[in-house]
Amino acid sequence: MKIAVLDDNADDLHALCAMIDIVCAEHMPRPMIRAFTDDRKFLAHMSSARADIVFLDIYLKERTGIRTAQILRSFNTNCAIIFVTTSREHAVEAFDVTASHYLIKPVTEEGVREALARTPFFRKERPTIALTIDYTEQRVPIEQIRYIDASGRRCCFHLADGTILAPYMTIARARELLEHLPMFLSCHRSLLINMDYIHQLTPEGILLMDGTLLPIATRRTSEVSQAYRAYMLRKMRAGFTP
Incomplete structure (x- = not known):
């Protein structure tokens, strides 16, 4: 597993990397951590190395971490994004790039532990569903269902x-x-969608992060939009730390 950290404040970057390293010492095999103070070098690294988890400071010199995340999402839809910031004002923008968590500075070790636990790479318990395929039962992690x-x-x-x-x-x-699970949304009589994989809602339908476009029943357009926004806001608020 690979983790990339971007913060243009060298002291904050060093402190955050040290906390991540402490938490990751409990995880085997131990993840590799790369630190960056320059968002251009960070994006260049991500275009080739493809880290699994990224920590992004929102307030950067040339552009916001939100914009950096949007660029990142244009070529990497699978990595888990964890925002780090001094303010909560960007929570709504954060869910547009499907962030896993949102940490408020000063970051604590417990906060880092909670953030990593929210990513699929660190989850210890993975709820599954039993599917029978060719007379054989398979246990499928629910989080893997798009x-x-x-x-x-x-x-x-x-x-x-x-x-x-x-x-x-x-x-x-x-x-x-x-x-009954909060991430699943019925948008059409023959469709059930995991909202964690939605990139955005468009006039044409629901666009997933991999480019798949799925229809919304006309009579459910407003209801789907409200349900998705409410879910993502709850998800981001759950990510706030004191």
């Missing part, structure tokens, strides 16, 4: 790694199993 579509009595589970699993299951049954 969306589910259906035709008749067969559903297709589209996973983050590109895999598609197609058990005999109605969309009604899929909703029974997943719709």
